[in-house]
Amino acid sequence: MKIDKSIFAALAWVSLAVLTVPDSAVAQDDGDNVFAQYREMFGDDNPAELIELQGEDLWSQVRGPKKASLEKCDLGLGPGKLDGAYAQLPRYFADTKHVMDLETRLVYCMVTLQGFSEKDLVAKPFSGRGEQPSDLEALSAFIAGRSRGAPIKVSQSHAQERAAYERGKEFFYYRAGPHDFSCATCHSQSGKRIRLQALPNLTEAAEARKAYSTWPGYRISEGTVRTMEWRMGDCVRQQRLPELQFGSDIAIGLITYLGVMANGEPMNAPGLKR
Amino acid sequence: MASPMRIRAKTTDGITEVKALMSHPMETGMRKDAEGKPIPAHYITEVTATHNDKLVLHAYWGPAVSQNPFLNFQFKGGAAGDTVTIKWVDNLGESQTEQATLS
C-alpha cells in the first residue's frame, strides 16, 4: 500500500528499479528466508529504543491543562503499574465500562489526568511523514517495552471482552469494498507472501503469536514506531475501505481477537518491521 | 527530549565495542510531505566519538545515512569508569552530545 513512498517517492531518487536477476539467484518459496540475512544484520539494535526513551520522558513529564504526569494512569494493573500491563490489553475497565486497548486507555488518562482534549488527541493520533513520533507512538513504544518477556494474557472473562473478540473475529472475514478484500484475504493461509513479504496466517495461533507479540514496531518504511491501532487502520486502508476510526469497536475488536489468538506468547515489542 | 541518543559501550578482552543510535530525520531534501510540499534537507554532517579525551572515531556523513542512524565501531582499551562521548552536528547547525560510562 503505500509501499514505499519512503524510500522511492520519498527519497525521490530515481525511478523504481525493476529487478533483472535470474530466478535462481534467490530462494523462491519463503519471504522470511529471503530476508533472513537482512534481518540478522540488525541484531538487537532497533531504533525503536530512541522512541521508547521519548515515551519514558513523556510518561513522567508534567503536562496539559491540569499540569500532571501520567504516573497515576491505570493501565489495568493499578495506577502507575507498567510492568507487564501491555501484555494484558485490551481489557474491560470498570471505570469506563468499556473494553479498551492501550491507546484508548492512554487517551483516557491524558484526558482525565492531564486535561487534554479527547477530540484533539483522536484527530491525529499518529505522526505524519517527516514528523517527530506522536505522543501516542512514543508512549506506546515505552509501555510495550515494559512488557518485554511478559506472556500475553488477553482476558475473556467479561462479557464485553468476549463480545469484542467475536466482533473482531467476524470482521476479520468481512469482505467488502471495490476489491472484495477482508483481513482473511491475505492473513488466513500459511506460507504465502505478498510480493516478497511473508504474510502471517493470523488464524493460526503460532503465527498470530509471532505477529502480535512484535507490535508496536519500528517500521523502517515509516521511520517511526507504529502502533497496533495504526496497523489495523493501515490494513483497512489497503482493503480500500473507508477510514477505521481510532478506538472504534471494530478496531478494538480486531486487536482483542488477535491478542487472544496470541495468548501465552512472551511480548517482544517494539519489534522491527519492514 | 527532542533528539535522544543511545550509546552502548562494552569492553571485552581489551577491545571496547561502541554502538550508538541517534534520533535524527536524515531528510535528503528530496522528499515531499503529505501535502506535496518539499521537506527541507536535514541531516547529520559530522560525528565525533571520544574515549575519555582521546578521539576514537570521526565521520562526515551525507543524507544517504538512514533515518535514526545506527553506528558501530571498536577501539583498543577501555576500563570501568572511562567515558565514551559521541557528538553529532547537522546541516542546520543543531548538535547533540551523549556520554556513556564503561562498567
Place this chain on the structure above:
Amino acid sequence: MHRTVKWGLLGAALCCTSMLAAAAGKSDPLGNVAASFKAHGQAGMDRLERDPMQQACSQPASSEPSAEVAKSISRSAQERVKPPSDGQYLGDWKAGEKIAQTGKGMQYSDDPAEPNGGNCYACHQMAGSEIAYGTLGPSLSQYGKLRGTSPAILEYTWTRLWNSHVYNVCSHMPRFGDAGILTEQQLKDVMAYLFDLDSPVNQ
C-alpha cells in the same frame, strides 16, 4: 467507479435469509459496523455495504456457501461479464506490465485522478526476471506460451480478470472488470502482457 450492478432476485433471496436468521434470534456480533468508520476521500461509507457474493464469502474457507448459493453467484457473475466492445482481447503488453506492477488505486490515500493499478505481482509470479512476486495466486509465468491464443483461452482469461467468481465462487481475486478497478483498455493491456510472445511473461 463503484459497482452499479443490480442484484435482482439473488440479492433479495440472500437478504431475506439473513433477515430470517436475525428474526430467529441469532445476534450479529458485528453490531453497527458503520459506527467504526468514517468516509475518507474516495472511500465512501457505501464501501462497507456488502453485495450477495461478499456476504456469502465473508467467512472462513471452511464454511463456504452452499452449492445452491454458489451456483447463483457464479451464474450472476457470468451474466455480467462484458467482452471487449470491439472484439479485440489484446492491447499493449508494455502498458500491461506497468498495470501489473502498480498497486495504487482506490485507497483513500490514492489520487483518484491517477489510473488504478492491477497489482498482479502482489499475488502472482509473472515475468521470470521479477523476483518480487507474491504467492497468494498461482504462477502465471509463461502464461501465453503454454496456452496459445485460441478464442476459448482468450475468453476464459478475460472472464477471469473481469470476474473471477464465475469460476471460483469465493475467489480472493478482485473483480477487475466487474468492479470497475481496471478500464476495458487496461484489461486488454494486461491480457497482452499475459499472451504476447514478446512479453517478459513468456520469455
Place this chain on the structure above:
Amino acid sequence: MNYPRRSFLKLGGSALAALATTAMWPLRALAAAVRPEAAFVAKDLEGTYKGLGGTPTASAEIDLSTPDIAENGAVVPINVTSKLPGTEEIYILVEKNPNPLAAAFTIPEGTEPFVSLRVKVAQTCNLIAVVKAGGKLYSASKETKVTLGGCGG
C-alpha cells in the same frame, strides 16, 4: 522481566553538551581536516573518486558485508572491516544513489579498522567500501538488491 536495553547510562543536558563542545574542540584538528565536499556532491562514481583523490584499486583485504536482498532500501546495514595495514580512512559509497558517497570515516590510531552503518539504497546496485591505507585508495564492492514490498505500491 528482562530489560536488556536499560543497562546503559543515559545522560544529557545542555551543561554536558557545552562541556563536550569545549573539550572536543582541539580534537577536530586530528580528524580529516575538511569535509570532502566535492566527493559528497558528486553524482557518479567517477566524480566521487575524483573528489576522494583517485580511483581505488580492488582489494581482497577489505571485508564488506551487506545483505544480498534488502527488505527495505531505506535502511540497509553495511559492515566494513579493513585488513590493510595503516588503514586511515573508510568511505561508504552506494553506486546508484543520486550522490554515491554516504559516509567518510577517519580511523585514528588505536581504533579498529571497522565500521558498521545503515544507509539508504535507492535501487539495486553495488555498495562500495573505499579504504585509504598508507596513503593509497583500495576498494571492495558487493551488490544489494532492493525489492518492491508489500501490497499497495
